[in-house]
Amino acid sequence: MAAVAQQSRFGSVFWTVLAWVVALIFFFPIFWMVFTSFKTDADAVKPEHLFLFTPTLENYLNMTENYDYWRFAKNSAITATFATLFALFVGVPCAYAMAFNPSRHTKDILVWMLSTKMLPAAAVLYPMTFLTKNFLQIFDTHFLIVLVLCLINLPIAIWMLFTYFKEIPKEIIEAGKMDGVSTWGEIKDILIPLAWGGVASTALLTFIFCWNEAYWTVRLTTTEAATLSKLIEGNRAPEGLFFGRLSAVSTAAVGPIVVLGWFCQKQLVRGLTFGAVK
Amino acid sequence: MAKRKIPRLLQTPAVVLLLLWMLIPLGMTLYFSFIRYVLNNLRRPEWTTPSFSNWRGFGNYEYVLFHAKDFWFAVQNSLFIVGCILVGTVLLGLALAMLVNRSFRGRGIVRVLLISPFFVMPAVNAVLWINMILDPVLGLNGLAVGGINNIVNGLRDFPLLGSFFSLWPEFEPVSFRATQTSAYAVIMMVTWQWTPFAVLIFMTSLQSEDEQQKEAAILDGANAWSRFRNLTLPHLARPIAIVVMIQSIFHLSLYAEIEITSRGNGNKNLPYLIGEFTSNNIGAASAAGIFAVILANIVAIFLLRMVGKNLMD
Incomplete structure (x- = not known):
């Protein structure tokens, strides 16, 4: 023994x-x-x-001089923030309705939403360029990047919110209804305070995905709305000349997000497996 | 009446936005895939504007399938890259999840260290690996090989053993920007980034494993391997399937890593090829795009079915 x-x-x-x-x-x-x-x-x-x-x-002190870092960082921060807010603004009411007033089609709608996420981006690259450049003339604007980032992350945000909202007992919301609270009041005063943690982690994760996005933010921008992904991709092969400064700008680009990520590793499972792994 | 109306109203913005996002660009791709449409053509300027009069039927598909150079290579390479990444991440993920799934000193820190790569943005991941780590001269790859050569050179002067070492060749660092090897660089960096994802999911799932069953197996004298093989692995079957499917969907559309590693030199996947077509031949790009959609859907249908099944419980 x-x-x-x-x-x-x-x-x-x-x-x-x-x-x-x-x-x-x-x-x-x-x-x-x-x-x-x-x-x-x-x-x-x-x-x-x-x-x-x-x-x-x-390397850090010269980041502005070498790479104009802050301009790109500002674009990343603006687009990711507004895309996240917009996704929540559209996603919370939708997930609320789905969780508390499900209909026969709710499940199908949710699965369909997820399927839009699986559309390969490359397949619609030219139509998107064509539409935004020639037709809507919003190519390389913050508005476009916010919209696209919001749309590609909306399904995941709705799914996450839905799984959090479903954990709230229906009776609490029903009680609010009895008291004659308006729908907006229900969301603002009952739902959000109760599901605060869920909403916050959805926001955090959406923000991370927006920040790291590297296809549309690169293809649909030139200078005005170019994000950090574009900056880094533009300096892909310094052939050893600028390893120091490139490391500094890379560290600055990923540092805050990696730290944010540490705080939401648990939620990541929920967000990326769509509730299929518990 | 009103009771039904409000929930529907609340869902409308999200549904409409996603519907437009899906239908308009995809509809345009479908349309372009059936017409002759190129961005520059001096001989046939009428082809440079999309119009029904340039109808080509399945001509673009035929061109992509049978005449376009690189299409089959790109499909094959897409599958090769995804396959290697899947095998790597699942095996590593299983091993690491088992390793971390016990309480020990500093477990929290170990978890944080392990998960970090997942949050590095893909562009930085690729730039970091291909330059600072894999560069054959100035990266760690080159420095390490140089160091080994120096040691071997030193050993050559030794009496007796020296003759043995002088038989050794001078080692050459592998260049991962070259045509044949850039796919391996991409596989390496993406595996590094996505192994944490697999670890995290397997770990979550391991926590719901039946401990009593395991203890019973220990009392019955089952060794560690057979416990893993007969209890843990079946328990993880579903998470493994999920990890495989989600990663397939993400990695079938890898782009930034391929662009940064070699600009598609010798290492194209389907999205990259579509990007190249897009610089001129929109018809072909659209036809190839439809193939990419079909390829992604084959995986997506299985995943969606699985996810949908346990949605409402």
């Missing part, structure tokens, strides 16, 4: 160490990016400065 306990203690240390090692390996590319961002461009490609170097903030 003692031998078994001994062995399992050794086993437990072994598995713990292994888990740590694997986690560090997985995190290493991100660490390396942040690490490189503190090297000068010259140091970043010298093997003798691989680990030992004089850290510098110059």
Whole structure:
């Protein structure tokens, strides 16, 4: 018996160490990016400065000069914020109606909404360019990017909200109805306070997806509404010349989102599996 | 009457928006796929505006299927990339989920470290991997191979063993921007990014595993492998299916990674090929687009059925 306990203690240390090692390996590319961002461009490609170097903030201080970072960051922040707000504005009433007054078709509508998400973007690339450039003349505007980001994330937002709203007992909403509260009042005063956590995590996740989007934000913009994805993609191959400054701008582009992501890892499962894994 | 009306009214904006978003562009793609439509053609300027008089029937489809260079390569390559990523993420995801699914010191931090890659934006992911890590000269790839060569060179001067090491060749770092290897770079970076997703889902699912059953199996003398094989794996069958389907849909439309890695050199997938057609031959791009929709739908139908089934419980 003692031998078994001994062995399992050794086993437990072994598995713990292994888990740590694997986690560090997985995190290493991100660490390396942040690490490189503190090297000068010259140091970043010298093997003798691989680990030992004089850290510098110059890459961060020169981000505006080198890449016009803040303009792109501002565009990313504006489009992602408004797309998220708009998605909630349209999505909350819809999910509310579906959760508390389901009809025969609710399930089909939900599944259909999800199916729009599965349409390959490339298939409609030209029609979208054509419509927005020649016809509506909203190509490369914040409005267009907000609209597109909202539309591609709306199905996921509605699904998430729906699964959260369904957990609220129907009686509470019914009670509000008895008291003669208006529909808007029900949503604002009863539903949202009750499902606050769900709404917040839906917003957070939608924001992350908007920020990271790399197809439409690149294809439907040139300069005015260009986001960070476009900035990074435009500097794809510096051939080693600018590893330092490129790492800095990349770190600045993903840093806030990775940290936000840490807070909603649990909700991610709900948001991306559409409630199919519990 | 009013009771039915309000819920419907609340759903209308979302439904109408998504309906327009789906029908208009897709309808246009369908229309363009049946006409001759090119952006530049000096000989036949009438083809540069979309019109019914340029009707081509299934000509674009025929062109894409049988004459366009790269179409079959792109389809094959799309499937190859998706297949490799799926195998990688599911296997790694299973292993890591099992590894983290016990309580140990610092589990919270380990989870945070493991999940982080998933939130890195695809453009940064690709730029980071192809430059800082995989570059054959200045990236870690090149530096590591250079380091190994230096060590081997040093060992050559040793008495006795030196003759053994002088048989070793000089190692060449692999360039992942080259035509044959860029697909592997894409597979590597996407696997890195999406393994956390698989881990997270498997972990969530493992938490609902029947512990008593497991303990009973231990008492019956079942070893760890047979417990995993006969209890855990069947329990995870459904999450694995979900992970496979969701990732298929996402990775069939990979774009940024392919663009950044090699600009499609030797490594095109279907969306990338459509992008190339779009620079001139809209008819062909649209026909290829319809094929992409069909390909995605094959996966999507299974997924939607599965998701829909347990929707209302």
